Amino acid sequence: MNPYLLEMKHISKEFTGVKALSNVNFKVSKGEIHCLIGENGAGKSTLMKVLSGVYPHGTYAGDIVFEGSVQNFAKISDSVKAGIAIIYQELALFPDLTVYENIFAGNEVKKGFLVDWNQTIARAKEMLNKVKLNVNPEALIKDLGVGKQQLVEIAKALSKDVKLLILDEPTAALNETESENLLQLLRELKTQGITSIMISHKLKEVTAIADKVTVLRDGQTICTLDASEGEISEPVIIKHMVGREIEDIYPKRQHQQPGETVLEVKNWTAYDANLGRNVVRDVNFYVKKGEIVGIAGLMGSGRTELAQSVFGNPKSYKLQGELLIKGEKKSFKHPKDAIKAGIAYVTEDRKGDGLFLIQDIKQNISAANLYGVASQGVINENEEVKVSNHYKESLNIKAPSVEQLVGNLSGGNQQKVSLGKWLFVNPSLLILDEPTRGIDVGAKFEIYTIMNKLIREGLSIIMISSELSEVLGMSDRVYVMAEGKITGELPIEKADQETIMKLATQ
Incomplete structure (x- = not known):
């Protein structure tokens, strides 16, 4: 019997000539909590998007084997039907809808051709009990805190008979108590036979919860560490992530x-x-x-x-x-x-409030001080390039050029662009x-x-x-x-x- 619920074999993925994944191999056993670790830009999210059908079969090389069968997911709904659910760092909930409407959105409980709202609410209560969330299913999502919204997302996944739950930075916006509650929930789901993949940069959480840790670096698999063998520790993970030891x-x-x-x-x-x-x-x-x-x-x-x-x-x-x-x-x-x-202010929400993701590095860096790159009320593009190249070099922003769209940068490089933008106001x-x-x-x-x-x-x-x-x-x-x-x-x-x-x- 195959002990692996998931095998991703020799996965490669390119974006306009840039290799995001190169011959990645990733195996997850049934009923384990497996953490996927790596620096920003290492390929973690890209790999999970391949797995979940965001990047459909044919846009990448390699095979996805789930429950022993090769899968050719053409869209996200295909992976959902197979029992795979992914929860992103930016929650995909409808703020003006109720908890129960969100849990069963796209998966409505029907009686004939009509939605059975009474049964929907009853089943929503069951899902909320599973994730130990004591809220009124008729409450609006926008009235819940981030920690509770995260649990609603998990309840939504459980309503679809999930076998593999993928969580991308699930505790990034949570406080310590909410984070520990979420980790405990993952442990309890494990006892119910649900396998989890967790992407996280919080190494204390990783060492506390992971059965295994796979490290990616520069789009390649570096190693898989096993907690049962005593291989998982913060210094070891850091060394594999960055290719060097960071003593302090x-x-x-x-x-x-x-x-x-x-x-x-x-x-x-x-x-x-x-x-x-x-x-x-x-x-x-x-x-x-x-x-x-x-x-x-x-x-x-x-x-x-x-x-x-x-x-x-x-x-x-x-x-x-x-x-x-x-x-x-x-x-x-x-x-x-x-x-x-x-005074300059680098916001906590760099994607929502701090940066223009559909614009390039130079446009973002000059955004808070257009007068600094303007001549007689007109932006001097040569000066804008000169200024942005200065901050690209001084802040070590990793990108081919200042023409690169900010939305295509890793989180760490986006944060450096945000810093450069505000340093330019002096x-x-x-x-x-x-x-x-x-x-x-x-x-x-x-x-x-x-x-x-x-x-x-x-x-x-x-x-x-x-x-x-x-x-x-x-x-x-x-x-x-x-x-x-x-x-x-x-x-x-x-x-x-x-x-x-x-x-x-x-």
Whole structure:
């Protein structure tokens, strides 16, 4: 009897002359949790799109063998019928529909030619119980948090009698509690005979849950590690991912004496009329020249809301309090006012808010400072190319040229383009909101190295991060937020994960 549920044999895939996958071999045993690991651009998502029919048979070389039979999936629905379901990092739910409508969208429960809504709701409750999600099936998706939406996606997959569940960065937008709940659910699904493939950059999660780990690098299979043989550990995975050992994920930086106060916020409150409550409450904090100030806290603590309220208030909060730039009181009516005052903001949602995915690198880098590449009101394309090439080289953006569409870049390189865009406005203060979310360990190291370089050059950085190790590894000082308030300020020498979590849960 074949022990493998899935075998992908000698898979190769090209895009306009660029080889994304080269002779990849990937085997998954029945009833295991198998993690697929690699740097951004290694080919993980491409391989899963081949498997799920996004890239149909005939557009790639090699064979997919599922349950012992060669499969020629022409479209996604073919892989779904075979029992394969894929859940992407960007959830594919309809926000204005109910939970039960989303679970059975395209797979409606019918009585004759009509949808049986009573049976649909009843079966939706069964699926929600399976994923241990206690919500009203008649609730709207948009009223649920990201963690609960993720569970609805899994419930949707289970409603189709899934045999192989693929999760692409499932915990990227979740807090630690939600992430652990999701991992526990995967363990329970395993006991029910469901096999899972998980793509993740969070190596602690990988080492905690994986039965096996397959590493891809540059579109090729590097190795498969087996937990039962004691082969899975963070240093081993990192070495195979990047082709070298990274002894310290956080590059060393000489902590210097900070200079003048660049930004100070006093008694700062932001009221969100849509929510009918304060999202930031009576906050006081400051940032000095040449330091990285970390802001930690759980999701919903108000960290992003604080950053946006300072950066020209794009959400139109009702603001109270004082904001001072280098000692001078300021009032920003629009983000362009904040940019003029020397503040730049790299959003946590680079694909939704940070970049124009259908435009190229040079157009994205110049987007926030068109006057910097214009002459008499007309964009000078030669200057735009010159500027973007400068940031391509200085930030080590891996792309054939600055004409490359940003949507075709890996997550780490997209993040570097986003950084270049905001560095081109020549800020004195850079706000980085989740700067390494969804990027691999090698790209993270590069981002951290860039941050240290910027600090040496006199820039100041506010870093919002949900990864406590990142906050502790990169910050000079740490503020902790909970329920819109700052619950503590810690010098890095006195900061540790336990103290931060205590302050974050007050």
